[in-house]
Amino acid sequence: MEKNIDFGYVADLYDYYATGSYDLNFYRNLCRNRENILELMCGTGRVSIPLIREGFPITCVDYSEEMLEVFRSKLGDESENSRLVCQDVCELEMDHLYDLIVIPSNSLSEILDKAKQRKAIQNIYRHLKPGGIFFCALYNPFYRVKQADGTIKYLGKYNLDGGRSMVITYYNIYLSDLQIISGTQFYEIYDSNNRMIEKRCLDVRFSVITKEEICQMARSAGFSVKAVYGDYEPYHYDEKSTYMNFVFVKEKRGGRCRR
Ligand SMILES: C[S@@+](CC[C@H](N)C(=O)[O-])C[C@H]1O[C@@H](n2cnc3c(N)ncnc32)[C@H](O)[C@@H]1O
Structure with a gap:
């Protein structure tokens, strides 16, 4: 599998520096009352492990076996609420539909090719239940x-x-x-x-993904844009925000997804 950034090369070092918890409370609130949650590009589980330990049922996907190995070793026998899957999100094929799919930490921008970003968003749409939410955390391009x-x-x-x-x-x-x-x-x-x-x-x-680009990709996959936040509080997004966090909804009678 061709990879843009080879995080596997630093998987044993990643958890020493990627320790932030600035977004955890936001994800905790988002996950409440959802039966099936999917985190894509999960890395070593910075976001999902604390939530899995609190009892949230989360399936986590990453294309780096090395990152997933670190995730697995941290979770040990606390893994009953979780499932780890090694897949490329551009080729996502899961056997479930989800209420909530999240991509934290600006990770979508690790997909460089715009056609592949579009494909990943279409795959996410296909894997959501009607009424399901896709939360995508990006940096503000400015x-x-x-x-x-x-x-x-x-x-x-x-x-x-x-x-x-x-x-x-x-x-x-x-x-x-x-x-x-x-x-x-x-x-x-x-x-x-x-x-x-x-x-x-x-x-x-x-x-560098602009607001217009991601909204256009999401809408053409069938999503409605429910909100854009400039932080995790959530504050409204403007050009000075650090983040650009999107809540997309697969409407119950939404548009058709193009594959
Ligand atoms: C910066 S890490 C973020 C991990 C985690 N969300 C965090 O906040 O610590 C991005 C992860 O995305 C994974 N990744 C990048 N492109 C991917 C793709 N196309 N499919 C699946 N995983 C991918 C990388 O292997 C890496 O583990």
């Missing part, structure tokens, strides 16, 4: 492009096991002709004497 200024930025220093530590830096540039943010993340690992013992470089590319 905010995201401003950040991609080509300078090296410091993400943080993290304690690993055995006295080791890790420093992560990165840079991003905006390729306006391709509508893509391209960059590299640098993972430097130090021993307990502060000597660098390993360095990994992960190339990243993100599609």
Whole structure:
């Protein structure tokens, strides 16, 4: 399977830095009273694991076996409410229909090709029950492009096991002709004497998706646009918001999905 960003290469390091819980309360409220929930591009379970532990029934999909392996090992025998599936969302084929499908953390933008983004959204529509919700969390493109200024930025220093530590830096540039943010993340690992013992470089590319584009893709798949939030509180979206979070609905008598 061809992958844009190879998160499998840093799957063992991912949970040291991707620790945010800024969106969890929002997802908790969204999941209430839903019988079947699907999280796509779930990674190591940052969002779903706390919710699965609270009893929400969530199926989680990612195309990286390495990321799912970390997810599985954290969940251990608490996995009775969950199912982990290794699939590409552009080729999604599940044996269930869901009340709620979510893509957290700007992950849709890891699909670079616009036709594939469209296909993923059509697949999501097909896998929702009538009346079901698709929540898609993206960065506001105005905010995201401003950040991609080509300078090296410091993400943080993290304690690993055995006295080791890790420093992560990165840079991003905006390729306006391709509508893509391209960059590299640098993972430097130090021993307990502060000597660098390993360095990994992960190339990243993100599609910059505008509000008009995603709304058009969602509408042509059959969705109605119910809300656009600029945060997780939720605040209304405007050009200054950091986020651009969409609530799409598959209306009970909605339009037809095009495959
Ligand atoms: C940045 S991680 C986010 C994970 C998680 N939602 C979080 O907040 O920590 C994005 C994940 O999407 C997965 N991914 C990217 N493209 C995918 C695709 N086409 N199909 C399935 N998973 C995909 C990657 O393997 C990675 O684990």
